[in-house]
Amino acid sequence: MPPGQYRYRLSIMRLTNTRASGGDITPSWAEIVKRWGSVLIAAGSEFEDGTNLHARRQYEVRMRYYSGLIEQDRIDVTVSGKSRQLQVISIATDTGTHQRETVAKCAETDLNPTT
Numbered sequence: 001m002p003p004g005q006y007r008y009r010l011s012i013m014r015l016t017n018t019r020a021s022g023g024d025i026t027p028s029w030a031e032i033v034k035r036w037g038s039v040l041i042a043a044g045s046e047f048e049d050g051t052n053l054h055a056r057r058q059y060e061v062r063m064r065y066y067s068g069l070i071e072q073d074r075i076d077v078t079v080s081g082k083s084r085q086l087q088v089i090s091i092a093t094d095t096g097t098h099q100r101e102t103v104a105k106c107a108e109t110d111l112n113p114t115t
Contacts, residue, residue, distance in 0.1 A: 006036035010063060011076040029074060037063035039079055039086075042105065059086055061104045065093065069102060084108055 013029040020026055043058040061075055075086040086106035093099050 006038055006063065008037055008039050008077050008079065010035045010037045010039075010061065012066075012069060013074040013076055014070075015072065015074075031076075032073075033066070033068065035063045035066060037061055037077075039077055057108045058089075059106045059108065061086065061106055063102050063104075065099045066102050069104060075104065075106060 011031050012033045012035065014032045015027055016030045017025045018028050038061070040060045040062075041057055042060045044056065046053060046055050061077075069088065069091055071088050071091060073088045075088065077084055077086065086108055088104050088106050090105045092103045092105075093101070
């Protein structure tokens with residue numbers, strides 16, 4: 001691996017159910033592991049909804065091989081001073097390097113745990 005390739009601190013988050021003191025179950029995001037990784041913009045698009053203009057970005061997140069990542073997870077990372085929440089869309093393992101790297105395609109989102 002080239003030096004400095006994994007320069008972002010990634011927090012892998014998983015949606016869990018938490019029981020409140022009144023007995024209600026509330027969904028919340030819990031950190032399951034921290035990893036070093038790289039974050040690259042893979043694609044971007046814009047669309048108009050009435051009078052509002054929305055932008056979407058897709059990212060490629062690379063990290064050393066991690067078998068615990070699933071498509072329902074979220075990756076929290078700070079890029080260029082801005083905290084981002086990236087929803088995992090798909091996961092690939094670089095089989096050419098004997099499972100040394102996990103590559104996740106992600107979309108930026110402002111996830112609410114209730115969705």
